[in-house]
Amino acid sequence: MEIVYNATGRRKRSIARVWLKPGTGNILVNHKPLDSYFPRETLRMLIRQPLEIAGVVNKYDIYALVNGGGLSGQAGALRHGIARALVKLDSDMKPRLKKEGLLTRDPREVERKKYGQKKARKRFQFSKR
Numbered sequence: 001m002e003i004v005y006n007a008t009g010r011r012k013r014s015i016a017r018v019w020l021k022p023g024t025g026n027i028l029v030n031h032k033p034l035d036s037y038f039p040r041e042t043l044r045m046l047i048r049q050p051l052e053i054a055g056v057v058n059k060y061d062i063y064a065l066v067n068g069g070g071l072s073g074q075a076g077a078l079r080h081g082i083a084r085a086l087v088k089l090d091s092d093m094k095p096r097l098k099k100e101g102l103l104t105r106d107p108r109e110v111e112r113k114k115y116g117q118k119k120a121r122k123r124f125q126f127s128k129r
Helices: 040-056 071-089 091-099
Strands: 005-011 014-022 027-029 060-067
Touching: 005 027, 005 071, 005 091, 014 071, 060 071, 071 091
Parallel strands: 027 060
Antiparallel strands: 005 014, 014 060
């Protein structure tokens, strides 16, 4: 029986549940290959970042379920989840991943729109007369 490591990653309104198991480097997101789920190369690079820093690019298969938010937030959540799963797998990777800021949950969220305003901070044009 092979050991499977799981972790949860979050970013904006997205939540990613990640499972990591020994394999050949296949990444499945919501039952689809990484390339078809994330069309932008920059997002795919962002997701592979923790694997490259840890030096385990083609050693593990990743299966992830992601929901909420948009593609950018989902990619960030997936990156966070992969980094956390790698630390569960081998705690020696923690200092390297922490130094790169991959274990810290990005706390930035969208500011809410206020009443009497056009957006969160943008106002309606002021008229003196």
